Amino acid sequence: MLNACTKWLAKQGWDEAFRGRLPELVETQERYRVAAEAGQLLALLISEVGAQSVDPDKGRLNATYDRAFVGGGGRKLYDAIKAAAIHGSCTVCGVGEASTLDHHAPKDSFPLLALTPLNLVPACGPCNQGKSKNFSTVAAEEPFHPYFDDLGAVRWLYADVCRVAGGGAVEFSVRPPADWSKIKAERLFHHFTRHKLGKKYGYQASRRLATRRRKDTRLLESSGAEVLRATLIEDADSCAVVDPNGWETALLYALADSDWYINGGMKEI
Numbered sequence: 001m002l003n004a005c006t007k008w009l010a011k012q013g014w015d016e017a018f019r020g021r022l023p024e025l026v027e028t029q030e031r032y033r034v035a036a037e038a039g040q041l042l043a044l045l046i047s048e049v050g051a052q053s054v055d056p057d058k059g060r061l062n063a064t065y066d067r068a069f070v071g072g073g074g075r076k077l078y079d080a081i082k083a084a085a086i087h088g089s090c091t092v093c094g095v096g097e098a099s100t101l102d103h104h105a106p107k108d109s110f111p112l113l114a115l116t117p118l119n120l121v122p123a124c125g126p127c128n129q130g131k132s133k134n135f136s137t138v139a140a141e142e143p144f145h146p147y148f149d150d151l152g153a154v155r156w157l158y159a160d161v162c163r164v165a166g167g168g169a170v171e172f173s174v175r176p177p178a179d180w181s182k183i184k185a186e187r188l189f190h191h192f193t194r195h196k197l198g199k200k201y202g203y204q205a206s207r208r209l210a211t212r213r214r215k216d217t218r219l220l221e222s223s224g225a226e227v228l229r230a231t232l233i234e235d236a237d238s239c240a241v242v243d244p245n246g247w248e249t250a251l252l253y254a255l256a257d258s259d260w261y262i263n264g265g266m267k268e269i
């Protein structure tokens, strides 16, 4: 990372000073990796925030990220990390385009991690901006780390088709698996509300319903409700293979579950 920013660093006259700190930066990343793999990242960050937030090179490290990494010689590396996002999707919401890199541990509090690849995660603009710039020491508010937190293949995102005046609506919610710890479950609720995922998924679902209406209506009329239900489950199973906790998976299972929808409710949505 520093090599990619060398020209700019030399121009500022910071190259030598930064090289001197390189072993320390590498050690900081190694501690981060070991703690994150052990599920102890928050504890490590809490122990380091005091020293890191007043680091004498804070301004210079963060300026190097902003000027040389995002908008200078490091851009190729920036784009390479961004391109690691699966299907190019935001690692936070799974809906938006992964158009930016987010500092998992905010660089204002952790400047020694400003240029650490493991601390840079692809995210969409709204999720990046929606995340607090302040470091929270509250365990229930710890954001999930896409490289280290395993959210498993068990379903935790659900949707329900609700009848409302003049039609139907789809509401998304999270239900943490029973074997998750209390803290992990709380983190999931926090993640869902902090990034307004119910609302974001609701918009996606409403558009998808509009495009399904004709197909589902025709299938109901030609083959009956149970064939429609089986088709929805088949589509949901296919989505679940790719993303068991994607909004589309949750939506399709919810439609298959809704007697109202498969018996003609789709015409009113």
Ligand SMILES: [Zn+2]
Binding pocket: 090, 091, 092, 093, 094, 095, 096, 123, 124, 125, 126, 127, 128
């Ligand atoms: Zn996002």
